Amino acid sequence: xxxxMIKEVLIDEKQLKDRIKEMGKNITxxxxxxxxxxxxxxxxxxxxxxADLVRQVELPVSCDFMDVTSYEGGTTSTGNVRxxxxxxxxxxDKHVLIVEDIIDTGLTLKHVINMLKTRKPKSIKVCTLxxxxxxxxxxxxxxxxxxxxxxxxxxxxxxLDYDEKYRNIPYxxxxxxxxxxx
Ligand code: 5GP
Ligand code: MG
Ligand code: MG
Numbered sequence: 001x002x003x004x005m006i007k008e009v010l011i012d013e014k015q016l017k018d019r020i021k022e023m024g025k026n027i028t029x030x031x032x033x034x035x036x037x038x039x040x041x042x043x044x045x046x047x048x049x050x051a052d053l054v055r056q057v058e059l060p061v062s063c064d065f066m067d068v069t070s071y072e073g074g075t076t077s078t079g080n081v082r083x084x085x086x087x088x089x090x091x092x093d094k095h096v097l098i099v100e101d102i103i104d105t106g107l108t109l110k111h112v113i114n115m116l117k118t119r120k121p122k123s124i125k126v127c128t129l130x131x132x133x134x135x136x137x138x139x140x141x142x143x144x145x146x147x148x149x150x151x152x153x154x155x156x157x158x159x160l161d162y163d164e165k166y167r168n169i170p171y172x173x174x175x176x177x178x179x180x181x182x
Pocket of ligand 1: 101102103104105106160162
């Protein structure tokens with residue numbers, strides 16, 4: 001399916017598995033058994049990571065899902081996000097753990113955090129699989145748990161898409177330009 005389209009496999013399946021296991025342990029150790037925790041997956045990119053991560057967290061968490069999109073203001077993103085699908089549960093007085101695929105500029109996360117804060121959760125923490133620190137414009141946006149710092153390259157796989165495809169590829173890769181042309 002991807003012959004000649006992969007420039008480099010950046011993170012393979014074994015690396016993902018091992019790192020996510022560690023992250024699950026760290027998250028488990030951070031909270032208490034009787035904390036009310038909601039893991040909030042940011043769709044769609046976060047769904048594969050969420051599924052693997054939640055199985056490495058040894059706490060009675062609930063899972064909820066939110067889909068957001070950036071408003072495009074002319075040629076550049078304004079960074080305002082609109083909710084396409086909101087959470088099903090109230091997060092008031094609960095510990096919220098946001099699960100993201102990648103923090104790039106940080107704009108999406110900044111707006112999601114600000115929206116969720118108004119709902120009076122007990123705490124908000126962020127867990128991201130990938131982080132592109134070079135691209136960050138929102139300097140105050142940081143993850144509490146971060147799987148991998150990556151260079152400023154467009155990556156695909158393990159939940160991350162190109163044109164809504166390839167989210168199902170089980171590893172993370174940098175594509176050859178042919179992928180965009182084909
Ligand atoms: P932000 O710039 O707001 O931090 O990131 C917004 C969204 O852009 C991310 O949640 C992710 O869905 C998408 N994105 C950012 N960098 C990449 C990338 O390298 N590959 C893919 N497939 N999506 C990305
Ligand atoms: Mg995302
Ligand atoms: Mg995308």
